[in-house]
Amino acid sequence: MIIKTPPYLKPGDTIGIVCPAGYMEFEKAAECVRVLQEDWGYKVKVGSTLGSKSETYFAGTDEERLKDFQMMLDDDEVQAVLCGRGGYGMGRIIDRINFKKFKKRPKWVIGFSDITIFHSHLYSNYFISSLHAPMAAAFNDGGHVNKYVRSLKEALEGKWARYCCESHELNRPGEAVGELVGGNLALIVHGIGTPSELKTKGRILFLEDIGEQKYAVDRMMYQLKRSGKLDKLAGLVVGRFSDTGDTTRPFGASVQQLIYEIVREYKYPVCFDFPVSHEKENYALKIGAGHKLKVHPKKVTLEE
Structure with a gap:
């Protein structure tokens, strides 16, 4: 089976940020948003689940997280989707994600930890590549300049690792x-x-x-x-x-x-x-x- 590789990003492309699992305050992702826009040259679209008003462990109900994630996957103006954090919750919605449009126009989905279940599902069912990589909090405290976060930028640009x-x-x-x-x-x-x-x-x-x-x-x-x-x-x-x-x-x-x-x-x-x-x-x-x-x-x- 030939692996489908999503298009690599170019300056001006849009990265969507969502939290399909655990809750994350917007403040903890603010530096990530700034770096993506000002330093890396991308546009950022923030989903409703980042900094949501949820009072539970999750970044919203299953339905809210599914809707936000699905919108980013299907949005033609979004070229990559960065998960703000992992935690737990992807497994509760993975079987309800509609991949019909995504299969035809795949885009990079980025994350690790709980996002592993998405990576495995995407690869084993649709043979589409994705990125196991640093998420929003890794940009904080000067983290965006280290070689690990920089490796995400290089991967999105299509540089071979x-x-x-x-x-x-x-x-x-x-x-x-x-x-x-x-x-x-x-x-x-x-x-x-x-x-x-x-x-x-x-x-x-x-x-x-x-x-x-x-x-x-x-x-x-x-x-x-x-x-x-x-x-x-x-x-x-x-x-x-x-x-x-x-x-x-x-x-x-x-x-x-x-x-x-x-x-x-x-x-x-x-x-x-x-x-x-x-x-x-x-x-x-x-x-x-x-x-x-x-x-x-x-x-x-x-x-x-």
Whole structure:
């Protein structure tokens, strides 16, 4: 299946900002709006869910979030859709999104964390590329000048990515070529057995997460393994697992060690501690685009 790549952006194009999941104050996205307009040269269209009057965890009711998101997907004047934040909520509306118009005129949809379910759904059902990348809050406190947020700008402009990181003691050397898929571990597992289930055979899979107990990471990795999602990969990229907790009686291994043991029987290359995460270190990654992974003893390279 040929992957559909949305048109890259040019100065003067419009980026829509919406919150299809958790609530976000407009003030926390104000710097993002400013940078997109003044520094990057885009127009910005703010959806009703950013800074909504919701008094719950969500940025509005399911119906309100669905309507706002759908409008941005279908708006001919909007060339890309940036999710203000993740949190939780995309899974409640994903099956009600109408992709009829979007399939004919795809546009870049940007986000990570809870937005993983959208990326997986879009890729597995329609083979359209999207961007697992920094969201609005990453622009704050001077973040817009770091190389990770800048990688989003470069991705939107159509520049080919080439990311490098240091080697890790648990890495398994090798090289792999395949379409890049992945995102938040909990959301990938959440999609198994649903229309949003991620296709992984022959792909390079990347994973990251935040706030999970070690035993929960172990459980989710075994679910990936038992469902066949790990056995025919081209390669595995393990990102950062932030704020990982442990039980009173310790699990007995780090997250990296437990993942290493789970994939130990396979032959494909594996790298650990790649800069994709809930933290500042979060490169823009094009879901569905062909990539080459090189895991060498001294350096790891992931490039389109």
